[in-house]
Amino acid sequence: MxxxxxxxxxxxxxxxxxxxxxxxxxxxxxxxxxxxxxxxxxxxxxxxxxxxxxxxxxxxxxxxxxxxxxxxxxYPEPPLCPADPASRAHMHIIEDWADESLFPYDLAMRGLWEHNIPLLIDDIFKYETPELQKMFAETVPDGIRQQLIAAGLGRKDKKAILNDVRRHLEAVNALIQANSWLVADHLSYADIAVAAMFFVINRAEEGAAMLDEFPMIRKWQERVDELTL
Structure with a gap:
């Protein structure tokens, strides 16, 4: 191999x-x-x-x-893509939604709100020298802010951003309630994509608190982690 x-x-x-x-x-x-x-x-x-x-x-x-x-x-086994074309399409849509919709909210919560920025800098630049970490800490948050403003999300206030995140979590929670996994009757790439985004959202103080309000999501994340970490 x-x-x-x-x-x-x-x-x-x-x-x-x-x-x-x-x-x-x-x-x-x-x-x-x-x-x-x-x-x-x-x-x-x-x-x-x-x-x-x-x-x-x-x-x-x-x-x-x-x-x-x-x-x-x-490496088709074990499968991460459902065999059924409709389920496979559903998986693709959720995976793309995680990348394009959930990820900006992680950046917003950790890159816009001052109390979360130090951990973000530590996470991103943990392997850099202390001197470079200090330099990046002074420049990166503004770059993230400008990126989010250009995308529209950075012009929302904190309450609006948290309301958006809650709607996303409610949607995921509903899918898990209906079917133990997000798409198929087994773990799929949709589960992996959303779990990866929730991992970083959980690094924000507000993200962790909101995820705690959804114990079913927490248990689902544990099941995904057991199979993929």
Whole structure:
């Protein structure tokens, strides 16, 4: 079997998705942690600057979603994609929703609200030198703020953001109530994608408190973690 190397930023939920998929499929892999300060090296690994990246015996692929489908093709057991086309489509929609809708709320809660920023900086730059950590702490929050303002989310107040997050959690809770997993009768990539986003949302004080209001989601997350960590 070809050796798999995962190039990642550890705290990234997108990299977490790929680690979980590799683990669930029982694949051995080597992890190489990238550093934000080593821009030239990052571009060598991923010219598009998209991470995670996996290298499988010289075959290199970026983007957590593309990697998921690649792994499913090369290592179909145990499956992460439902066999039924409608369920597979449902999985794709939820996975994309997690990436495009849930992730900005993680950035908002941890990057806009002052009391959460120190932990965000520690998480993102834990492998950098103390000097670089200090520099990033002074510049990164404003970059996140400008990104979120451009996307519209940064113009919402805290109450509106928390109301949005609650609606997302209520939707996930309803899906779990109806069916133990988000899509199929087994763990799928939809579960992995949402669980990875909830992991980082839980790192925000408000996110953790809100998740505690949904014990069914907490138990579902534990089941996902048992299979993928």
């Amino acid at each position: 070809r050796m798999i190397t995962l190039y990642q930023f550890e705290i990234s939920p997108f990299c977490d998705k790929t680690r979980r998929a590799l683990t669930y499929k029982g694949l051995e892999f080597e992890v190489k942690e990238m550093l934000f300060s080593q821009e030239a090296e990052n571009l060598k690994v991923s010219p598009t600057h998209k991470f995670p990246v996996i290298d499988r015996g010289g075959d290199r692929l970026a983007d957590s979603t593309d990697i998921a489908y690649y792994l499913e093709e090369k």
